[in-house]
Amino acid sequence: xxxxxxxxxxxxxxxxxxxxxxxxxxxxxxxxxxxxxxxxxxxxxxxxxxxxxxxxxxxxxxxxxxxxxxxxxxxxxxxxxxxxxxxxxxxxxxxxxxxxxxxxxxxxxxxxxxxxxxxxxxxxxxxxxxxxxxxxxxxxxxxxxxxxxxxxxxxxxxxxxxxxxxxxxxxxxxxxxxxxxxxxxxxxxxxxxxxxxxxxxxxxxxxxxxxxxxxxxxxxxxxxxxxxxxxxxxxxxxxxxxxxxxxxxxxxxxxxxxxxxxxxxxxxxxxxxx
Amino acid sequence: xxxxxxxxxxxxxxxxxxxxxxxxxxxxxxxxxxxxxxxxxxxxxxxxxxxxxxxxxxxxxxxxxxxxxxxxxxxxxxxxxxxxxxxxxxxxxxxxxxxxxxxxxxxxxxxxxxxxxxxxxxxxxxxxxxxxxxxxxxxxxxxxxxxxxxxxxxxxxxxxxxxxxxxxxxxxxxxxxxxxxxxxxxxxxxxxxxxxxxxxxxxxxxxxxxxxxxxxxxxxxxxxxxxxxxxxxxxxxxxxxxxxxxxxxxxxxxxxxxxxxxxxxxxxxxxxxxxxxxxxxxxxxxxxxxxxxxxxxxxxxxxxxxxxxxxxxxxxxxxxxxxxxxxxxxx
Numbered sequence: 001x002x003x004x005x006x007x008x009x010x011x012x013x014x015x016x017x018x019x020x021x022x023x024x025x026x027x028x029x030x031x032x033x034x035x036x037x038x039x040x041x042x043x044x045x046x047x048x049x050x051x052x053x054x055x056x057x058x059x060x061x062x063x064x065x066x067x068x069x070x071x072x073x074x075x076x077x078x079x080x081x082x083x084x085x086x087x088x089x090x091x092x093x094x095x096x097x098x099x100x101x102x103x104x105x106x107x108x109x110x111x112x113x114x115x116x117x118x119x120x121x122x123x124x125x126x127x128x129x130x131x132x133x134x135x136x137x138x139x140x141x142x143x144x145x146x147x148x149x150x151x152x153x154x155x156x157x158x159x160x161x162x163x164x165x166x167x168x169x170x171x172x173x174x175x176x177x178x179x180x181x182x183x184x185x186x187x188x189x190x191x192x193x194x195x196x197x198x199x200x201x202x203x204x205x206x207x208x209x210x211x212x213x214x215x216x217x218x219x220x221x222x223x224x225x226x227x228x229x230x231x232x233x234x235x236x237x238x239x240x241x242x243x244x245x246x247x248x249x250x251x252x253x254x255x256x257x258x259x260x261x262x263x264x265x266x267x268x269x270x271x272x273x274x
Numbered sequence: 275x276x277x278x279x280x281x282x283x284x285x286x287x288x289x290x291x292x293x294x295x296x297x298x299x300x301x302x303x304x305x306x307x308x309x310x311x312x313x314x315x316x317x318x319x320x321x322x323x324x325x326x327x328x329x330x331x332x333x334x335x336x337x338x339x340x341x342x343x344x345x346x347x348x349x350x351x352x353x354x355x356x357x358x359x360x361x362x363x364x365x366x367x368x369x370x371x372x373x374x375x376x377x378x379x380x381x382x383x384x385x386x387x388x389x390x391x392x393x394x395x396x397x398x399x400x401x402x403x404x405x406x407x408x409x410x411x412x413x414x415x416x417x418x419x420x421x422x423x424x425x426x427x428x429x430x431x432x433x434x435x436x437x438x439x440x441x442x443x444x445x446x447x448x449x450x451x452x453x454x455x456x457x458x459x460x461x462x463x464x465x466x467x468x469x470x471x472x473x474x475x476x477x478x479x480x481x482x483x484x485x486x487x488x489x490x491x492x493x494x495x496x497x498x499x500x501x502x503x504x505x506x507x508x509x510x511x512x513x514x515x516x517x518x519x520x521x522x523x524x525x526x527x528x529x530x531x532x533x534x535x536x537x538x539x540x541x542x543x544x545x546x547x548x549x550x551x552x553x554x555x556x557x558x559x560x561x562x563x564x565x566x567x568x569x570x571x572x573x574x575x576x577x578x579x580x581x582x583x584x585x586x587x588x589x590x591x592x593x594x595x596x597x598x599x600x601x602x603x604x605x
Binding site for chain 1: 295296297299300303307310311312313421422426428429437541544545548549564566582583586
């Protein structure tokens with residue numbers, strides 16, 4: 001086969017990654033509660049061919065539980081990306097069309113959200129919503145936009161000082177026309193890549209929060225809860241309960257991260273050769 | 275020189291005002307969030323008492339806590355108390371919040387300082403190595419390691435370390451910052467350090483990849499600059515160039531980044547302290563959140579915001595004052 005160029009390879013690889021991620025997500029949806037329901041006869045088994053990840057203290061298959069937990073993580077990551085995307089666009093518009101005062105106000109709000117450690121803020125929001133799934137979902141969705149918003153703000157400020165924007169203004173084009181024709185083409189790629197690179201952060205925070213006990217209730221499948229349970233059995237030498245689900249989580253995060261970098265390559269015209 | 279001195283004070287004052295406004299907003303935001311919660315703190319408190327409480331007694335507690343006051347009034351009431359240094363009493367520890375924060379912050383500070391120094395120094399050295407051998411095999415291997423480490427959840431790194439060093443090698447105890455059955459004031463310094471190693475190691479593993487990758491990029495930029503090319507043509511050897519031009523140019527941005535990472539450091543310490551049951555602020559804040567200890571939760575939130583804002587301010591000042599390039603532009 002002829003060696004494909006860098007960009008074509010990036011497209012093929014990113015489609016492949018997307019398919020894998022979809023597979024993890026869908027498998028989590030199709031795994032029903034009673035498939036996870038285990039028996040005490042099979043409790044605390046080390047990994048073998050029947051149970052890839054072994055079983056936990058209640059005899060539940062850890063591989064299935066992990067998959068289901070990861071699909072919950074992906075849902076929360078998607079929600080966080082969606083809301084952050086909206087906020088990032090709003091910030092972009094605000095900085096581009098607003099006055100200096102608006103820009104300063106936006107910077108202040110970003111600084112406010114950056115001023116409280118994320119975990120503490122998510123804890124507070126989750127507490128405000130009475131903990132549980134929605135607490136974590138909303139907590140994570142409304143804390144992860146700052147980084148991207150900061151990047152977008154800097155980008156818009158830079159675009160505003162470009163000669164072609166100034167010329168466009170002198171030619172009598174309106175602010176919204178400039179926004180659509182000169183700014184958005186630059187920003188869409190940034191926002192898209194930024195959202196995908198934010199996804200792993202959201203997933204990791206979800207895992208941390210449910211690990212601490214703020215997320216889903218203990219009988220629900222969540223990667224953090226599986227790992228929190230595993231802590232209790234660590235000293236008895238049941239390593240698989242901690243190592244394998246965590247490993248799958250890390251692989252998931254790495255895959256999404258890779259996807260983000262590939263998309264950046266696809267979007268960036270300079271990287272198409274090579 | 276006079277000019278810079280005045281500018282220094284000017285920047286300091288402007289930053290302080292901003293910090294105060296942010297802290298005030300944090301206090302309002304956190305109070306708002308806590309008041310919105312459907313979780314009933316009085317009910318949780320009574321549950322914690324584990325004795326039967328009559329409706330009259332409950333009403334008395336509510337009266338004492340000011341449950342029936344309007345929220346705005348309650349906020350200002352709380353804020354005036356906080357400004358006087360009165361953070362209230364913790365429900366779970368049954369001690370003044372200020373005292374708990376003071377005591378636990380020292381523990382957390384030891385942990386965070388260790389991790390901060392380790393991750394800063396090692397991250398910087400690795401970043402220099404990576405930037406020096408950009409795109410060659412040492413860089414490729416180290417970059418992979420950095421990416422993988424930054425994709426690992428902190429608590430999982432902690433669990434793995436606990437498994438390897440605690441369960442398999444038996445070098446370290448599993449959890450608890452002091453030996454079981456010994457009063458906390460009798461614990462020797464050596465034992466404290468012994469129990470600090472694993473959490474500090476976890477925390478530094480979490481945070482060093484950021485600084486390493488950042489330094490790598492910066493050094494690569496410097497090494498490709500015209501002045502380095504000129505130094506090469508003059509016949510300076512690689513080590514001198516690295517020492518004179520590379521490290522000097524990279525150390526400041528790295529230091530700034532390290533100071534502005536206090537938020538992540540604190541967040542990481544929440545996780546690490548919970549995994550290793552280390553008695554710091556992080557384990558206290560999650561306990562407060564889970565057991566609805568409002569005054570402790572609010573107190574630590576404010577304190578953590580103060581901590582993070584201080585870091586950001588130091589980063590800002592460093593950035594503005596020490597770098598002559600930026601100082602010139604700002605004139």
